[in-house]
Amino acid sequence: MATAELTHEVQVHEEHEHEHHELGFIRKYVFSEDHKTIAKQYLISGILWAFIGGLLSMLFRLQLGFPNMKLEWLRPLLGGWIEEGGKLDPQFYLALVTMHGTIMVFFVLTAGLSGTFSNFLIPLQVGARDMASGFLNMLSYWFFFVSSVIMFGSLFVETGPAGGGWVVYPPLSALPQAADGSKLGLTLWLVSMALFIVSQLLGGINYVTTIINLRTRGMSFTKLPLTIWAFMFTAILGILSFPVLFSAVLLLFFDRTFGTSFYLSEIYVNGEALPNVGGSAILYQHLFWFLGHPEVYIVLLPALGITSEVIATNARKPIFGYRAMIGSLMGITLLAFIVWAHHMFVTGMNPFLGSVFMFLTLIIAVPSAVKAFNYITTLWRGNIVFTPAMLFSIGLVSFFISGGLTGIILGNSALDIQLHDTYFVVAHFHLVMGSASFFGLMAGVYHWFPKMFGRMMDEKLGYVHFWITFVGIYLIFFPMHYIGIAGFPRRYYSFTAYDATNSFGDMNMFISVAAMITFGAQILFAWNFFYSMFRGRKAPQNPWHSNTLEWTAPIHPEHGNWPGEIPPAYRWPYDYSKPGAKEDFIPQNVPYSATPESNLPHENEQIAMEKEIEGMIDSQNETYKH
Amino acid sequence: MVYIVGLLAVVFLVLTIVVLSRIATLAKGVDGNKRDNENPYEKRAAGTSNRINAVLMLAFPILGTIAAVWSFMESRPKFLPEAASEHGILTDNMFWISMAVITIAFVVTNALLFYFAYRYRYKPGRNAVFYPVNHKLEIIWTVIPAVVMAVLVFTGWRVWRDITAQAPDNSYVIEVVGKQFNWVTRYAGADDSKLGNYNFKLIDETNELGIDYADQAAFDDFTSNQLHIPKGVPVLLKIRAKDVLHSVFIPHLRVKMDAVPGMPTKFWFVATKTTEEMRNETGNPDFNYQLNCTEVCGQGHFSMKMPIVIEEEEEYKAWVASQKPFLTSNPTYLSRVPENLKARAMKYIESAASDSTSVATGGATATGTSLK
Numbered sequence: 002m003a004t005a006e007l008t009h010e011v012q013v014h015e016e017h018e019h020e021h022h023e024l025g026f027i028r029k030y031v032f033s034e035d036h037k038t039i040a041k042q043y044l045i046s047g048i049l050w051a052f053i054g055g056l057l058s059m060l061f062r063l064q065l066g067f068p069n070m071k072l073e074w075l076r077p078l079l080g081g082w083i084e085e086g087g088k089l090d091p092q093f094y095l096a097l098v099t100m101h102g103t104i105m106v107f108f109v110l111t112a113g114l115s116g117t118f119s120n121f122l123i124p125l126q127v128g129a130r131d132m133a134s135g136f137l138n139m140l141s142y143w144f145f146f147v148s149s150v151i152m153f154g155s156l157f158v159e160t161g162p163a164g165g166g167w168v169v170y171p172p173l174s175a176l177p178q179a180a181d182g183s184k185l186g187l188t189l190w191l192v193s194m195a196l197f198i199v200s201q202l203l204g205g206i207n208y209v210t211t212i213i214n215l216r217t218r219g220m221s222f223t224k225l226p227l228t229i230w231a232f233m234f235t236a237i238l239g240i241l242s243f244p245v246l247f248s249a250v251l252l253l254f255f256d257r258t259f260g261t262s263f264y265l266s267e268i269y270v271n272g273e274a275l276p277n278v279g280g281s282a283i284l285y286q287h288l289f290w291f292l293g294h295p296e297v298y299i300v301l302l303p304a305l306g307i308t309s310e311v312i313a314t315n316a317r318k319p320i321f322g323y324r325a326m327i328g329s330l331m332g333i334t335l336l337a338f339i340v341w342a343h344h345m346f347v348t349g350m351n352p353f354l355g356s357v358f359m360f361l362t363l364i365i366a367v368p369s370a371v372k373a374f375n376y377i378t379t380l381w382r383g384n385i386v387f388t389p390a391m392l393f394s395i396g397l398v399s400f401f402i403s404g405g406l407t408g409i410i411l412g413n414s415a416l417d418i419q420l421h422d423t424y425f426v427v428a429h430f431h432l433v434m435g436s437a438s439f440f441g442l443m444a445g446v447y448h449w450f451p452k453m454f455g456r457m458m459d460e461k462l463g464y465v466h467f468w469i470t471f472v473g474i475y476l477i478f479f480p481m482h483y484i485g486i487a488g489f490p491r492r493y494y495s496f497t498a499y500d501a502t503n504s505f506g507d508m509n510m511f512i513s514v515a516a517m518i519t520f521g522a523q524i525l526f527a528w529n530f531f532y533s534m535f536r537g538r539k540a541p542q543n544p545w546h547s548n549t550l551e552w553t554a555p556i557h558p559e560h561g562n563w564p565g566e567i568p569p570a571y572r573w574p575y576d577y578s579k580p581g582a583k584e585d586f587i588p589q590n591v592p593y594s595a596t597p598e599s600n601l602p603h604e605n606e607q608i609a610m611e612k613e614i615e616g617m618i619d620s621q622n623e624t625y626k627h
Numbered sequence: 628m629v630y631i632v633g634l635l636a637v638v639f640l641v642l643t644i645v646v647l648s649r650i651a652t653l654a655k656g657v658d659g660n661k662r663d664n665e666n667p668y669e670k671r672a673a674g675t676s677n678r679i680n681a682v683l684m685l686a687f688p689i690l691g692t693i694a695a696v697w698s699f700m701e702s703r704p705k706f707l708p709e710a711a712s713e714h715g716i717l718t719d720n721m722f723w724i725s726m727a728v729i730t731i732a733f734v735v736t737n738a739l740l741f742y743f744a745y746r747y748r749y750k751p752g753r754n755a756v757f758y759p760v761n762h763k764l765e766i767i768w769t770v771i772p773a774v775v776m777a778v779l780v781f782t783g784w785r786v787w788r789d790i791t792a793q794a795p796d797n798s799y800v801i802e803v804v805g806k807q808f809n810w811v812t813r814y815a816g817a818d819d820s821k822l823g824n825y826n827f828k829l830i831d832e833t834n835e836l837g838i839d840y841a842d843q844a845a846f847d848d849f850t851s852n853q854l855h856i857p858k859g860v861p862v863l864l865k866i867r868a869k870d871v872l873h874s875v876f877i878p879h880l881r882v883k884m885d886a887v888p889g890m891p892t893k894f895w896f897v898a899t900k901t902t903e904e905m906r907n908e909t910g911n912p913d914f915n916y917q918l919n920c921t922e923v924c925g926q927g928h929f930s931m932k933m934p935i936v937i938e939e940e941e942e943y944k945a946w947v948a949s950q951k952p953f954l955t956s957n958p959t960y961l962s963r964v965p966e967n968l969k970a971r972a973m974k975y976i977e978s979a980a981s982d983s984t985s986v987a988t989g990g991a992t993a994t995g996t997s998l999k
Contacts, residue, residue, distance in 0.1 A: 172872065172888055173871040173924060179925055180925035269827050320759075347884050348885045349890055355791070359784060363779060382756040383743075387681065403737065410729065413783040483705070483706070577755065579757050
């Protein structure tokens with residue numbers, strides 16, 4: 002009786018809340034505290050940033066692929082950055098590669114990927130009404146937004162945006178007199194990054210708190226979808242490493258503004274010896290890469306999580322080695338913190354330290370290999386449906402393998418001597434981190450678009466988008482390894498001055514053409530995305546016959562996600578093609594008592610637990626009482 | 628090349644037509660507001676698109692392998708020739724062995740990935756196999772990469788340890804200094820084999836390296852815009868930077884080390900081929916070794932290079948002997964020499980030069996002394 006009353010009360014409470022929550026346009030779409038809206042804000046910002054970042058890369062690919070081309074036709078866009086003779090300004094070239102890196106790594110693959118899917122999926126998949134703190138979540142987006150505006154604004158500064166590479170190593174970045182790219186543009190870069198870090202921390206704390214505290218009844222950690230595990234480790238990585246970047250940025254700001262000497266020592270520039278002594282340029286690199294390396298996994302882990310979910314769903318098979326997948330995520334997370342100095346083998350760092358970091362770096366190949374093997378085994382004897390999301394996930398696994406393997410070479414300090422800062426590195430990380438994460442993002446968008454907007458994206462356009470992008474990315478980055486093996490350094494404006502390897506002109510042209518086609522194909526995606534948002538076919542309740550909880554929510558979930566009770570979780574999310582089952586999927590909220598025909602022996606024992614899980618409903622509802 | 632471009636053109640033409648027709652259908656809004664129920668998951672999965680994607684999953688790795696092999700053969704002549712340093716031969720070997728290992732892994736895993744994708748494409752009525760875990764398999768493929776990694780780490784570590792070990796005592800020491808946007812070298816001179824001290828506060832327009840003439844070892848030091856390296860003997864590069872980070876990269880010698888302001892770095896090696904030998908080997912009479920910058924240092928980064936001459940030890944010695952010490956070319960710096968060492972320093976002031984500039988030099992000396 003008491004339970005019934007309580008449930009009734011809750012419902013009244015909810016209805017009451019609904020009236021209460023008739024929000025105006027601004028609170029609903031702009032300063033929204035709803036995790037789904039915030040996720041969409043992140044996604045659309047991320048897509049816009051991706052096009053800006055991609056466009057910048059087109060500009061420098063023009064320069065690299067067609068070094069003799071007259072670029073006057075770009076003057077309406079770039080103005081004075083095209084020099085008198087129709088050439089791209091070398092200073093601006095550096096700004097282009099710097100901003101391309103910064104935008105893609107932080108604004109697209111960190112904010113756009115984690116920001117979108119952690120926000121969107123965590124409450125829906127763990128069975129929560131929203132994030133632990135909707136307000137902090139909103140703040141997180143708006144800090145990101147302000148940071149974006151500042152970074153975007155820096156593109157239009159007279160002396161140009163930051164231009165020391167996305168790592169902005171001092172002393173170059175600390176000395177405005179050393180390069181135009183270290184002037185106002187870099188100050189804005191630092192301010193923007195500081196705000197960005199604040200945004201990431203607010204988001205990350207929220208993600209972890211929500212996963213730990215707001216799981217629905219029955220959703221034990223071992224029943225969490227791998228997406229959630231991945232988002233949690235991503236957030237932990239961010240929480241522990243972003244503050245270190247913050248301090249690096251802050252100290253750099255002090256060196257630039259207040260004349261401190263954290264990174265500066267014994268410098269003679271522009272005709273004068275600077276008074277700074279005692280600082281260490283290498284210190285910055287340690288601080289930067291203490292974030293910089295985990296950052297690689299911050300962008301990659303969510304992609305791997307999404308892939309796990311998409312591959313299992315569309316292969317109609319449980320993910321192979323669920324626990325090994327969690328274990329390898331955990332292993333990667335731990336190791337991610339102790340490999341940073343492999344970016345610094347030839348900086349003059351103590352060679353013994355180099356040996357240690359080589360050892361730790363190559364260990365990380367083991368959990369990564371386990372992940373790849375598990376994905377492949379998940380496909381084995383599956384019943385594979387090639388949705389666009391599935392295609393992008395398979396593409397991701399291929400990039401993850403291809404790009405990851407060259408990491409074994411670069412992680413070897415003796416081999417890194419030659420390859421460090423060459424195109425081999427560029428090819429390596431664009432495959433394993435850039436493209437793989439980007440494919441994770443795409444897989445996620447295609448897969449959860451119906452949940453986000455209640456409509457379907459066009460599949461055939463999705464196929465064309467996938468195949469051009471997939472083939473295109475290999476055409477860009479596979480040959481790039483050759484250029485690296487031939488010893489071409491990265492961040493070079495032109496190779497005509499580089500006699501030793503003044504070759505590969507054709508290859509660079511080929512890469513540039515492939516890059517342009519690949520970039521062009523993204524317009525298909527943009528069209529498909531925005532068109533389908535308004536005019537796409539309406540989505541069914543569970544378009545991919547998936548097991549996770551988000552598909553039990555209404556097609557257009559309101560604030561609070563489920564109109565009635567939040568569904569419980571009785572089983573893990575990967576009961577696909579279970580022998581004896583009527584259908585080839587059994588959602589997480591279906592109790593074992595309802596599926597006696599397909600239960601495994603140890604699962605029959607779990608039936609006794611169901612009462613207990615149901616009994617938790619009161620305390621769960623209690624959580625949401627304000 | 629022409630054929631490839633042609634083929635690509637055809638492929639893209641077809642794709643364009645597909646896309647345009649698709650967009651046209653969509654734009655008509657034919658199925659715009661219908662719910663997707665009439666086209667459920669299984670039905671779509673059993674459609675033609677699924678088969679086409681499956682076939683492409685098979686075609687991609689096959690065509691990809693052909694393209695990869697062809698492009699590799701095509702690019703190979705443009706790779707750097709065999710290393711011209713002792714350690715470079717070791718790292719080159721290790722590079723190609725590691726490359727072989729990862730190529731095997733690359734081919735096997737990608738082949739399985741794409742083959743499975745093709746082979747297990749959706750078939751109506753077939754059930755996927757419920758196969759959630761197999762500990763034995765997992766242990767096998769944890770242990771195998773672990774063992775391979777252990778071997779690679781161990782061999783890599785041994786080479787790395789040798790490369791970064793202390794330079795032998797008999798090494799020729801050469802200082803390489805990076806600045807925006809060129810390199811300057813300094814040699815110990817013919818009389819002693821010691822580089823003199825430096826101090827960044829002594830740097831000026833002429834004395835770019837801040838050579839400290841309070842140290843008598845500096846008197847015979849000379850600077851150059853070239854890097855001369857004797858073959859077959861250990862050479863220790865002492866590397867530093869004047870303004871921002873730079874990085875010494877000598878591709879043919881497989882040498883790379885950052886130049887860091889305020890933190891001297893070093894790299895030692897033994898060159899094995901003279902410039903002349905390399906010219907014969909590559910068949911290029913204009914071949915020159917070159918030192919390049921690989922740490923972004925500003926606008927002129929890409930053009931920051933220095934020619935290198937590798938020669939027999941005798942030739943190297945002769946070249947060193949033929950160079951004028953910096954002090955000889957710039958006698959005004961005599962004023963920086965402390966009184967007690969002045970007599971020694973005078974040896975490097977050419978008599979002709981000292982005659983004509985003795986007054987000026989003397990004056991400068993007096994000021995220098997009085998300032999002290």
